Ligand SMILES: *[C@@H]1O[C@H](CO)[C@@H](O)[C@H](O)[C@H]1NC(C)=O
Ligand SMILES: *[C@@H]1O[C@H](CO)[C@@H](O)[C@H](O)[C@H]1NC(C)=O
Ligand SMILES: *[C@@H]1O[C@H](CO)[C@@H](O)[C@H](O)[C@H]1NC(C)=O
């Protein structure tokens with residue numbers, strides 16, 4: 001790739017990151033779009049789940065972008081679930097899109113993370129599709145879920161919170177545009193070096209956001225002068241930082257099942273007896289204890305190298321002890 005083209009792409013990415021707004025999470029329901037639906041005709045837009053009327057309109061006028069957005073929705077779900085697989089709240093309820101439970105309907109820490117991740121994911125997927133040429137037009141046009149088209153329910157405070165957290169997601173993505181370099185020259189002497197800005201994996205961006213989730217700041221909606229702002233609840237002398245995730249409502253500890261607050265509980269969740277992190281049996285099971293069970297794992301074994309050049313292996317079965325929360 002010619003350097004000038006690389007520069008162009010880097011600039012282009014920034015442009016997308018700045019304009020590719022998406023403040024909402026209902027659109028994650030697009031992940032349910034049947035794989036067989038080609039999405040190349042405007043009448044397909046009506047068949048998509050999770051779009052309100054105005055968004056169906058956006059779909060019609062941005063048809064070439066829709067396949068990419070559907071892909072982004074699938075990425076959000078996959079990445080969220082993976083990132084939280086070791087936590088009591090494991091993001092499984094994101095699959096209920098667009099009819100979320102209270103864990104994601106209210107202004108919780110969990111919804112803060114999902115808003116940030118979905119904002120990052122949509123820009124990430126579009127940027128990637130542009131750089132790989134999967135998206136020929138690469139238009140930076142509007143994207144479903146235009147900022148002020150959110151559902152009527154939800155207070156002004158919730159809207160401000162979601163706007164803020166989506167912005168954090170996009171900032172993390174922007175900051176993660178890594179400088180990648182490659183050396184050329186005699187036996188890798190690096191006498192010539194080419195560098196460009198590349199996209200990090202969404203998984204790494206999600207890990208970054210998870211750290212922010214763990215240290216998120218609780219805020220309140222407070223009048224200051226003629227307007228109301230979100231300010232940190234405990235130390236409201238400082239404004240909310242641009243880099244921190246914020247939430248309005250505390251979450252339950254997710255130990256017990258309680259549908260009223262959107263908690264599935266951790267009964268029957270797998271836990272790790274030797275870990276001392278959040279997936280440890282102690283923390284995961286909230287001190288209730290755990291039950292062991294035997295599980296069979298199939299592994300490749302007795303591998304032999306054959307000259308030249310392949311390897312043959314046998315399959316061996318091994319039983320391992322695993323644990324689930326009481
Ligand atoms: C849409 O895509 C399908 C499957 O790829 C194809 O058979 C069909 O001809 C396309 N229709 C249009 C209008 O491009
Ligand atoms: C996530 O949590 C739910 C509810 O506790 C549980 O049913 C599901 O199996 C968990 N998923 C994984 C991958 O552990
Ligand atoms: C349990 O945790 C330990 C320590 O973090 C880790 O080495 C091990 O792979 C984990 N086991 C499973 C089954 O995840």
Ligand SMILES: *[C@@H]1O[C@H](CO)[C@@H](O)[C@H](O)[C@H]1NC(C)=O
Nearest residue numbers: 272273274275276277278280
């Ligand atoms: C467990 O915790 C100790 C101290 O809190 C830490 O030094 C150690 O690395 C942890 N071990 C694992 C496997 O996470």
